[in-house]
Amino acid sequence: MTETKRLQGTVCVVTGAARGIGWAIAERLGREGGRIAAWDVSERRLKPAVDELCGLGIDARAFVCDVRRRDAVAAAMAQVELAFGAPVGVLVNNAVWARFGPLADIDEEMVDRTLAVGLKALMWTLQAAVPQMRRRGGGSVINLSSTSALHPVSDAIAYAAMKGGVLGLTRAAAVELASDRIRVNSVIPGMVGTPASKAQFDAPTLAAREAAMPLGRFGRPEDIAAAVAYLASDDAAYVHGTELMVDGGWTVGIQ
Secondary structure (H helix, E strand, O other): OOOOOOOOOOEEEEOOOOOHHHHHHHHHHHHOOOEEEEEEOOHHHHHHHHHHHHHOOOOEEEEEOOOOOHHHHHHHHHHHHHHHOOOEEEEEEOOOOOOOOOHHHOOHHHHHHHHHHHHHHHHHHHHHHHHHHHHHOOEEEEEEOOHHHOOOOOOOHHHHHHHHHHHHHHHHHHHHHHHHOEEEEEEEEOOEOOHHHHOOOOHHHHHHHHHOOOOOOOEOHHHHHHHHHHHHOHHHOOOOOOEEEEOOOOOOOOO
C-alpha cells in the first residue's frame, strides 16, 4: 500500500478496534496519518492491540468504553478530545455483538444486546462526536453495515434487523448533518474471513461459500479498511449518504 497520509493529524475514533475488522481499520487510518482513538469494551484485548498499533509508528491510544451506555460514550468522546488536544474528525462505528440462531430460539436478552451494541450505540456516538465535528468545521462518519441487511441468510433475523437499521440511521443522519459539512456514509461488507466469521460454519460449508464467491475468496479485514479510509478522506469529499458495497461481487451474483 502506498501511504498517502490523507488523514494527516485527524483524530479518528474507531469502535470495536481491538481485533478483526476494527483493528484493520484503525491500522489503515493510522497509516494514513490519522491519530487513532481505539475503543473497545475489553481492556484485556484493547491494550495489546493498541500497543501493536504504536509499534507500527501510529499515534494510537486506548479508550475502554461500553458503547451501549450513553453516559460512557459521552465521557469517552470528551476524553478523546482532551487526550489529543483536538476535536474528533472521523468516527467509525464498527462495534458489534451478534448471536445467530433460528427464530424460535431468539430471546429478549439476545435482541436487546444486538440492537444496543450495533444500532443504539450509533446514536450515542453521533450525539457525542457531532459537536466536536461542528467546532472543527466538518467531519466524516462511517457506519459498518452488512450484506445481511439486504440479502439475509437463515438464522440471522436479529442481526439482519440491526444491520438494516444501520442503513436507515445512516441516511437519516446524512440528511440532518449535511449543513454542518459532516459526511455520513456506510460500508457494507460481505463475508470477511475473520476467525469470528469462520466460526459460524463447518469446514465443508465454509469451503463451498468461498468457492461460490465471484472473486474466488472471502474478503479480508484490510479490504474493508481501505473502503473506510477512502470515505474518511477528502477523496470522498462529495460522497454523502451512500452505501459502499465491499463484497467481492457476491450480491450481484445472487440468482
